[in-house]
Amino acid sequence: AQAGVRYATKDPSSYIASNVAGFTAILEVVKERRPVPRVVYASSSSVYGLNTKVPFSEEDAVDRPASLYAATKKSNEMLAHTYNHIYGISLTGLRYFTVYGPSGRPDMAAFSFANNIMRGKPLRIFRGPDGSELERDFTYIDDIVQGTVAAVDRIGPSEKPAPFKVYNLGNKSPVTVSYLVDLLEEFLGRKAIRDYVPLPATGDVLRTHANVSLAASELGYEPSTSLREGIRKFVEWYKAYYKDGLDLEMDRYVPL
Template sequence: MNYRALDTNKKYLVTGAAGFIGSYLSKKLLEQGCDVIGIDNLNDYYDVNLKYDRLELLKPYDTFTFIKGDISNKETINNLFDKIQPDIVVNLAAQAGVRYSIENPDAYMQSNVIGFYNLLEACRHYPVDHLIYASSSSVYGANKKVPFEETDFVDHPVSLYASTKKSNELMAHTYSHLYNIPATGLRFFTVYGPMGRPDMAYFGFADKYFTGQPIKIFNNGDFENDLYRDFTYIDDIVIGIERLLGNEPETDGAPHRVFNIGNNNPEKLMTFIESLEVALGSALDRKVEFTKEYEPIKPGDVPATYASTDLLHKEVGFKPETSIQEGLQRFADWYVDYYNVR
């Protein structure tokens, strides 16, 4: 393990700073006195008010600067790099969601491909110490071998979203090779927690409960062969990213690498749902039971996500410690308070 402590004298550019992971990471850096510049286009893919509320938590910090802008605008990115000269870039801006990529593919090409290309070009012309970027567990496609390892074959994505993330890894490797840009890709596995993304299943389940609607479970009601997900609590994710910031790749070839960042402890989807029912029940002080409807798995979804995190643990000692029961209780308590539901 060659984990080096965070350098608080460097400038950190966080794209997607009003997003779920971006806001948490920015706050963690700001709490330690880092100079953080955040950029976000504040799009309306989900409730913009939640994005503004995340930013409100960052505003009290004197070392935080927010810029409303889109990474797919090359002039915006070039001007930003020219002005602030960031030392470390963390790209968390992306059009997320597997199913939405079927409905609106243009958004994914703009943000995930063109936007990332613009950042790579900026890192080329304004050299940085380290570029960390979000990939996704989706790149593993319909791989049946579990746990997923970074050396696995990932050339058969089953959604456009996954294709854009795989393209990010290829583009980053090329730019690292050609221009010696130290770059690290992170394959995230189902990140959840308070102030999370409303398009995620657990958030949608809570929404539907309070509006009296049934939740849809895409496993055909097959409990023996239920979907498995590697749910990873947001605080654990942020610790993993923070430990990597000052640990750029050191190789003889292209200074580029990819890590899984997940829980390494997959849970059945139904276990997760039952834990959410218990957590909401505790927050509300009553029994909670969702009305459930079972449907076939959707195009682009995969039956299991399960991360091997051995490489990341070896590199920086990353080991998630938050159980789904603990993490979902924190989410449920936040949700009940934030939306003032009873």
């Protein structure tokens, strides 16, 4: 899959090719297999788009995507529903909320901010039109893995009719981006240069907040890693991997 909200505005065709055409190709293969495989796939919290009611629930309408990326992930869910209806394929979508942790994507906030802090470069922290800061429901990778494995295990033997399910997997504790930077400063032992700028028109939303009650009741999902503990673990890995952020090879992993 092609991930990331902002880059989708630069190269939308690659997102369509990967996230929509690619997902359809997978479903086409699945429908021909016997027995028909049961599928768990990655959706995204971005499908909630311009919704203002929080926390976000699976019962909420998701018909107002704020980004091209969100539109492709919503398309995944619609395709999954259609293939479930026509071909009886069991399909479970997981709406991941701002995943972070060791070996994460370099363009995500925790990783890119850590890089800039170690290099003495400014961090761009976005503010909404009213001056408020963005809030994100940062979710540690171990909790995401636990929820994903639970979703795979839940499918079990074939059910009739084949289920179509969507679950939120988040930390249910949104915080401001500045608080994330505070924690990075604490564990990296360096101060950040903060540059507060208006939110660009690339599809980012002001806040995300997961209601995980459905995943809790049906999957036994319960996030257990606080942001403080998760960032501590991330920085511990980061320092070991990048030798305190001074490894010259890290340039290969930082998007320009």
